[in-house]
Amino acid sequence: MVRRMVDWDGIIDREGPAVWRTVCRLLTHRADAEECFQETFLAALQLWNRQPVRSPRAALQRLATARAIDRLRQRYRARGRQGDEPPALLADPSPRPPDRAAAAELAEDLRAALALLPDKQADAFCLHCLDGYSYREAADALGVPVNEVGVLIHRARARLRDLLAARAPIERHATREVTR
Amino acid sequence: MNPTPPEPNQNDPQPGDGALDEMTAALRDAGADQARTLPPELRRATLQALWAADAGRYERRYARNARLFRRLGAVAAAVLIVAAGWLASQVVYQAWIRQDDPKVRWKYALRPPPPAATTRAAPVEREAPHSQGTGSTTAPGAPTDPLAASVAGRVVFLGSPPKRDVVNLKGRDCAAIHPSITDDSLLVSDGGGLANVVVSASRVDGQPLSGPSPTAPAVLDQRGCQFIPHVLAVMVGQTITVTNSDPILHNVRSLSVDNPGFNFGQPAVAPGPRLPAMQAVERFTIKCDLHPWMAAHVSVFDHPYFAITDPRGAFAIPGKLPDGQYVLTAWHEKLGQKQATVTVKDGQAAATDFTFDASTLREE
Numbered sequence: 001m002v003r004r005m006v007d008w009d010g011i012i013d014r015e016g017p018a019v020w021r022t023v024c025r026l027l028t029h030r031a032d033a034e035e036c037f038q039e040t041f042l043a044a045l046q047l048w049n050r051q052p053v054r055s056p057r058a059a060l061q062r063l064a065t066a067r068a069i070d071r072l073r074q075r076y077r078a079r080g081r082q083g084d085e086p087p088a089l090l091a092d093p094s095p096r097p098p099d100r101a102a103a104a105e106l107a108e109d110l111r112a113a114l115a116l117l118p119d120k121q122a123d124a125f126c127l128h129c130l131d132g133y134s135y136r137e138a139a140d141a142l143g144v145p146v147n148e149v150g151v152l153i154h155r156a157r158a159r160l161r162d163l164l165a166a167r168a169p170i171e172r173h174a175t176r177e178v179t180r
Numbered sequence: 181m182n183p184t185p186p187e188p189n190q191n192d193p194q195p196g197d198g199a200l201d202e203m204t205a206a207l208r209d210a211g212a213d214q215a216r217t218l219p220p221e222l223r224r225a226t227l228q229a230l231w232a233a234d235a236g237r238y239e240r241r242y243a244r245n246a247r248l249f250r251r252l253g254a255v256a257a258a259v260l261i262v263a264a265g266w267l268a269s270q271v272v273y274q275a276w277i278r279q280d281d282p283k284v285r286w287k288y289a290l291r292p293p294p295p296a297a298t299t300r301a302a303p304v305e306r307e308a309p310h311s312q313g314t315g316s317t318t319a320p321g322a323p324t325d326p327l328a329a330s331v332a333g334r335v336v337f338l339g340s341p342p343k344r345d346v347v348n349l350k351g352r353d354c355a356a357i358h359p360s361i362t363d364d365s366l367l368v369s370d371g372g373g374l375a376n377v378v379v380s381a382s383r384v385d386g387q388p389l390s391g392p393s394p395t396a397p398a399v400l401d402q403r404g405c406q407f408i409p410h411v412l413a414v415m416v417g418q419t420i421t422v423t424n425s426d427p428i429l430h431n432v433r434s435l436s437v438d439n440p441g442f443n444f445g446q447p448a449v450a451p452g453p454r455l456p457a458m459q460a461v462e463r464f465t466i467k468c469d470l471h472p473w474m475a476a477h478v479s480v481f482d483h484p485y486f487a488i489t490d491p492r493g494a495f496a497i498p499g500k501l502p503d504g505q506y507v508l509t510a511w512h513e514k515l516g517q518k519q520a521t522v523t524v525k526d527g528q529a530a531a532t533d534f535t536f537d538a539s540t541l542r543e544e
Contacts, residue, residue, distance in 0.1 A: 017216075041229070
């Protein structure tokens with residue numbers, strides 16, 4: 001069997017920034033993000049060796065999202081066991097303006113809720129809502145029909161709403177609206 | 181009546197959607213500043229990790245292929261060794277079973293080939309009195325030197341000899357060793373000479389003859405499912421060694437009455453056991469129970485003055501007979517026996533010939 005040579009230099013140059021953005025968005029800890037980035041490309045190497053990949057971008061985003069969600073789950077599970085403080089954010093540790101602090105808090109709430117979603121729902125939500133993939137692109141990346149992507153996203157939103165309502169971020173949001 | 185409330189549509193805006201959208205936007209923008217460019221050190225480290233993983237994969241594949249080729253090589257070597265062994269054994273076996281086949285142009289002779297002869301006449305296998313104790317025997321097919329003998333002559337078959345029977349080998353395993361076997365009980369040469377006739381001398385006045393027994397055993401071989409020689413003459417006190425040159429089972433059974441009997445099997449090529457020495461004058465037959473056509477006729481004498489005719493019918497009783505009158509007895513297994521009187525004077529006697537014809541032929 002003739003082995004295809006994969007141009008990893010070119011792939012990292014083209015798709016690396018997007019993958020890096022995805023893992024940074026979901027994982028606030030820089031070391032976690034770097035580790036997740038490398039794991040994504042090592043998983044991609046195994047995927048490339050197993051089968052031909054039609055869309056490197058979609059495959060890498062899918063792998064990055066799945067691994068980042070996994071890490072989120074591990075983090076929140078460990079935090080639940082140990083009751084630690086949240087890890088240092090990717091941003092500089094200096095005091096942040098109130099708006100940025102509120103946005104970071106909202107983002108952290110959503111991360112915690114995403115960690116509780118089933119795999120496919122979390123992946124579909126991230127690809128569509130965070131990375132801006134269309135339903136068709138998300139369907140190609142996930143390997144499912146387009147209709148199923150819509151169902152997955154709908155269920156993910158419903159579940160997130162329930163989770164976020166239970167954590168009462170909405171009240172916080174409402175309070176912030178009144179303050180403005 | 182109150183109107184029925186409309187069923188909620190899942191596409192309708194849900195409570196909390198706004199908050200969720202805001203959170204999504206916040207998460208979408210999270211870390212945007214830090215993730216704007218891919219850190220060069222991360223790019224380099226990732227590429228190195230990819231190269232290392234790829235190299236490891238190559239090494240694992242190489243090791244797996246090397247293991248596979250080693251195993252295949254071992255299997256191929258084993259198959260080659262077995263095939264070579266089988267081929268060599270076949271070559272040796274075929275050469276062995278064809279060593280007597282005159283049609284084969286080349287052969288790996290494991291043993292010296294048998295003497296070329298038009299008939300299967302039994303050679304005279306006994307020691308001449310003047311060479312007793314030396315272990316030498318008369319050469320197969322060669323008549324004894326008449327000058328050293330007191331009595332010589334020839335045995336002739338008158339008329340056309342009956343056609344020799346061909347043994348039916350159908351269904352027998354030994355057919356692979358020898359394509360055909362013909363009955364060798366009555367062998368007549370082109371000139372009418374009768375082979376395998378035992379000629380012996382005895383005094384007319386009944387006085388016994390005497391002489392030392394040969395120390396070397398008489399050898400009776402089984403080759404090609406036949407006893408060779410077909411007729412054997414030995415002395416009292418002499419032993420017989422029955423050998424098997426065939427790679428198949430033979431059973432050697434003596435039908436003797438006055439001499440020690442024997443009955444033993446020889447599963448393959450074997451030199452044969454040393455049998456008890458002959459004890460009495462007798463004519464008996466040795467048979468193979470597995471191959472009914474196999475028979476050897478043994479004549480036991482108490483003196484050394486006897487001979488067996490060669491393929492041309494000639495005989496010469498070795499040794500010097502004392503002067504006097506003697507009765508020569510010629511015995512053939514199927515034609516019976518005839519006698520003639522000779523006078524030995526100065527150690528010599530006139531040539532004596534015997535004639536047989538089909539009138540005395542004993543059919544079995």
